[in-house]
Amino acid sequence: MNDQCITFTSxxxxxxxxxxxxxxxxxxxxxxxxxxxxxxxxxxxEDDRNQNASHPFNQDRFQGxxxxxxxxxxxxxxxxxxxxxxxxxxxINAIIGKSFAEIFFSNCLAMGLPCFTVxxxxxxxxxxxxxxxxxxxAYMDIVKSVIRVHGEEISANIPSGTQKSLxxxxxxxxxxxxxxxxxxxxxxxxxxxxxxxxx
Amino acid sequence: MVLIExxxxxxxDYFGDTVNFLLxxxxxxxxxxxxxxxxxxEFQGKxxxxxxxxxxxxxxxxxxxxxxxxxxxxxxxVHEVTSPQAFAMLRELGIPVKFPDRTLATIDxxxxxxxxxxxxxxxxxxxxTRSLTDSCREFDITFYDLYSGQQxxxxxxxxxxxxxxxxxxxxxxxxxxxxxxxxxxxxxxxxTSQIRDVLATQCLAISKPKIRRIVVSGELQKGVYAKDVxxxxxxxxxxxxxxxxxxxxxxxxxxxxxxxxxxxxxxxSIEGGARxxxxxxxxxxxxxxxxxxxxxxGAAFETAKKYWRExxxxxxxxxxxxxxxxGPDIGPMVTWGINPGQSVPVDQKIPDPSDMPxxxxxxxxxxxxxxxxxxxxxxxxxxxNVAFIGSCTNGxxxxxxxxxxxxxxxxxxxxxxxxxxxxxxxxxxxxxREGLDEIFSEAGxxxxxxxxxxxxxxNPDKLKGREVCASSSNRNFKGRQGSPTGRTLLMSPAMVAAxxxxxxxxxxxxxxxx
Numbered sequence: 001m002n003d004q005c006i007t008f009t010s011x012x013x014x015x016x017x018x019x020x021x022x023x024x025x026x027x028x029x030x031x032x033x034x035x036x037x038x039x040x041x042x043x044x045x046e047d048d049r050n051q052n053a054s055h056p057f058n059q060d061r062f063q064g065x066x067x068x069x070x071x072x073x074x075x076x077x078x079x080x081x082x083x084x085x086x087x088x089x090x091x092i093n094a095i096i097g098k099s100f101a102e103i104f105f106s107n108c109l110a111m112g113l114p115c116f117t118v119x120x121x122x123x124x125x126x127x128x129x130x131x132x133x134x135x136x137x138a139y140m141d142i143v144k145s146v147i148r149v150h151g152e153e154i155s156a157n158i159p160s161g162t163q164k165s166l167x168x169x170x171x172x173x174x175x176x177x178x179x180x181x182x183x184x185x186x187x188x189x190x191x192x193x194x195x196x197x198x199x
Numbered sequence: 200m201v202l203i204e205x206x207x208x209x210x211x212d213y214f215g216d217t218v219n220f221l222l223x224x225x226x227x228x229x230x231x232x233x234x235x236x237x238x239x240x241e242f243q244g245k246x247x248x249x250x251x252x253x254x255x256x257x258x259x260x261x262x263x264x265x266x267x268x269x270x271x272x273x274x275x276x277v278h279e280v281t282s283p284q285a286f287a288m289l290r291e292l293g294i295p296v297k298f299p300d301r302t303l304a305t306i307d308x309x310x311x312x313x314x315x316x317x318x319x320x321x322x323x324x325x326x327x328t329r330s331l332t333d334s335c336r337e338f339d340i341t342f343y344d345l346y347s348g349q350q351x352x353x354x355x356x357x358x359x360x361x362x363x364x365x366x367x368x369x370x371x372x373x374x375x376x377x378x379x380x381x382x383x384x385x386x387x388x389x390x391t392s393q394i395r396d397v398l399a400t401q402c403l404a405i406s407k408p409k410i411r412r413i414v415v416s417g418e419l420q421k422g423v424y425a426k427d428v429x430x431x432x433x434x435x436x437x438x439x440x441x442x443x444x445x446x447x448x449x450x451x452x453x454x455x456x457x458x459x460x461x462x463x464x465x466x467x468s469i470e471g472g473a474r475x476x477x478x479x480x481x482x483x484x485x486x487x488x489x490x491x492x493x494x495x496x497g498a499a500f501e502t503a504k505k506y507w508r509e510x511x512x513x514x515x516x517x518x519x520x521x522x523x524x525x526g527p528d529i530g531p532m533v534t535w536g537i538n539p540g541q542s543v544p545v546d547q548k549i550p551d552p553s554d555m556p557x558x559x560x561x562x563x564x565x566x567x568x569x570x571x572x573x574x575x576x577x578x579x580x581x582x583x584n585v586a587f588i589g590s591c592t593n594g595x596x597x598x599x600x601x602x603x604x605x606x607x608x609x610x611x612x613x614x615x616x617x618x619x620x621x622x623x624x625x626x627x628x629x630x631x632r633e634g635l636d637e638i639f640s641e642a643g644x645x646x647x648x649x650x651x652x653x654x655x656x657x658n659p660d661k662l663k664g665r666e667v668c669a670s671s672s673n674r675n676f677k678g679r680q681g682s683p684t685g686r687t688l689l690m691s692p693a694m695v696a697a698x699x700x701x702x703x704x705x706x707x708x709x710x711x712x713x
Contacts, residue, residue, distance in 0.1 A: 018561065
C-alpha cells in the first residue's frame with residue numbers, strides 16, 4: 001500500500017440523468033483558455049445550468065455530494081481533461097455511470113478519479129435513490145467492485161487494469177512507465193521508422 | 200502462397216466450390232464477413248493479424264502489472280490548449296521530454312483568424328501562446344508557430360509534412376487525433392495527464408481495443424462526399440457504438456478515396472465513440488507520402504514502402520465485428536440534433552422520437568427542443584445565419600476546391616455570415632496560388648488565416664445567440680460553436696457552400712447541375 005492507493009470512496013450522490021453528455025457541456029471551451037486547472041470547478045456545466053434552473057448542479061440539496069451518477073456515454077467528445085478536472089474541483093470524487101466515453105474514462109483514471117459502470121436497471125435505481133433522499137450515502141468498494149447504498153449491495157463493473165491501477169496506487173502512470181526506460185530505448189531502436197528505414 | 204492456399208481451402212470448406220474463389224479474394228468484405236459470421240471457430244487459430252494487432256505488437260514495451268500495455272508512441276503532437284498543465288507537471292517532477300525529436304508542437308485552437316498581430320487581443324490566448332513558446336524552447340521541441348510558415352491545425356500539418364506514416368503510433372491531446380489513422384497509423388486522443396506521461400516517457404499505459412471492420416461497398420452517388428459517408432456510419436452505429444473499439448474502414452468506396460477524403464473519415468471515428476480509426480495503407484497512401492518533407496527519402500522510401508505494405512491487415516485477419524454499408528445508398532447528410540449521430544439525408548424528414556429505440560427517445564426529444572425543430576420537418580429549406588468551411592475534418596485543399604467550385608460566380612445570400620478558414624498555412628498558400636481565396640471573397644465569404652476557428656470557438660469566431668450555422672466541422676454539441684444556445688448543422692463543405700449561397704439548407708447536387 002502506498003499513499004496513492006484508492007480502495008474505496010464514499011459520499012452522497014448527485015444524479016445527472018441523460019445520455020451522451022459531452023465534455024463541451026461539462027466545461028465550455030471558453031474556460032479552456034487557461035494554463036492551470038485552478039478555478040474550473042465554478043464553471044462545471046455552466047451553460048446547462050444557466051439554461052435549466054433545476055439542473056442538479058443548481059439544486060441546494062445536492063451541494064456537498066461527491067459521487068456523480070450519470071447515464072450512457074458520459075464525457076463523449078473532446079479529450080479535454082479540463083472536464084473531469086472541473087468536476088473534481090466542484091467536489092466530485094467518483095463517478096458511477098451506465099457507460100463512459102473512453103478518453104474521459106482514461107482521463108479520470110489518470111487523475112485517480114474512480115469510475116464504475118452499472119447496468120441500466122441499477123443506474124436507474126441509483127438515480128432514484130439520490131433523488132428520493134439526497135442525504136443517503138453510497139460506499140464504492142473498488143476492491144470488490146460493489147456499491148453499498150441503503151444497506152444493499154449493487155454490483156458494479158470496473159476494468160481489471162483500472163481497478164488494479166487504483167487499488168495498487170499506480171494510476172499516476174509516469175513513474176510506472178519510467179521503470180521500463182531500458183526496454184523503451186530498446187524498442188525505439190527496433191522501430192524502422194525511428195532509424196530512417198536503414199537496414 | 201500458403202496463405203492463399205489456406206484461404207482457398209477455407210472457401211471450399213464453406214461454399215463447396217472453387218469457381219468464385221477469385222471473386223471471393225477480391226472482395227475482402229465477403230472473406231471478413233464470412234469469417235465473422237461463420238459458426239466454425241477452429242479457423243480462429245490460423246487467422247492473420249489486423250493492422251492494429253501488428254502495430255500494437257511492434258510498439259508494446261511490456262505488459263504493465265495492471266494488465267494494460269506500455270505502448271511506445273512514435274509521434275507526439277502538441278498544441279496550446281491541453282499541454283500547459285502537462286509541461287508544468289514535468290517541471291514539478293524535474294524531468295525532461297524523453298524524445299523531443301519525436302514531439303512536434305503547433306498553435307491552432309486559440310489563434311484568431313482575422314488579425315494575427317501579437318500580442319493577441321485576447322490576453323488569455325496570448326498567455327497560452329507564450330506558455331507553449333516557452334515550453335518548446337525549454338524542452339527543445341520543434342514549434343510551428345505563426346512565424347514558421349508551417350502553422351496549422353495539428354491534424355492537418357502532420358499529414359502535410361509527411362510525419363503521419365503507416366504503422367506508427369501517434370498521440371495528441373486532442374480527440375480528433377484519430378484523423379491520422381487515414382495513413383494506417385494507430386492514433387488516439389489523450390488528456391493532459393497522459394500528455395505528461397508521453398512527454399516524460401514516450402509511452403502510454405493503455406488497453407488494446409477490440410476491432411470492428413466497417414466496409415463501405417459499391418460506389419458513391421455524384422455529389423456525395425467522405426463527410427456524408429462518415430456521418431452515415433455514425434448514424435448507423437450510433438455515437439456510443441464504437442466504445443471499446445478501433446474502427447478499420449475498408450471496401451470499394453474507401454479504397455477509391457484520396458488521402459484527404461480518408462482523413463475526413465478517420466477524423467470522425469471519435470464521434471462514433473471509437474478512440475481510433477484507420478484505413479489500411481495502399482498505393483494511394485504511398486504516393487501521397489512520396490517527396491514530403493518528413494517522409495523517408497530515396498532508397499529509404501522504398502524500404503519504408505515495403506514495411507508499410509506489410510503493416511496492412513492480413514486478408515484473413517480476425518475481427519471482433521464487421522459491418523457493411525451500401526455506398527450507393529448514402530445521400531448528402533445533414534445533422535439536425537445535438538450529437539453527430541442525429542442526422543438525415545438532405546431530402547428526408549427529421550424522424551419522430553417514437554420511431555427511435557426507446558433508450559434514444561429522451562435524447563431525441565431533447566435535441567428537437569434545443570434545435571427548435573419538429574419531427575416530420577424537412578431539414579432542406581431550414582434557414583441558416585452562418586456558414587463555416589474549415590476544421591480538421593474538412594479544412595484541407597480538396598475541401599476548399601470543392602466548395603469554391605460551387606461558389607464560383609455566385610453570391611452569398613443576404614445577411615449570411617460566411618467564413619472560410621484554411622486548415623493550415625500551407626493549405627492557405629496553395630488555395631491562394633489557385634485563386635480560390637478570390638473566388639470566395641468575390642462571393643462574399645471572409646477568407647481567414649489558418650486555425651480551428653469556429654469548430655470550437657475558442658478564438659473570437661463564435662456564433663451569437665440562437666444563430667444556426669451550416670458547418671463543415673465535426674461536432675454539433677450544444678454550445679459548441681461559442682454561443683451557449685447556438686445551433687450547428689454538420690454537413691460536407693459542398694453542402695455548406697450551397698447553404699451559404701441559398702441562405703438555407705439545400706441539396707448541393709442541384710446547385711452543381713444548375
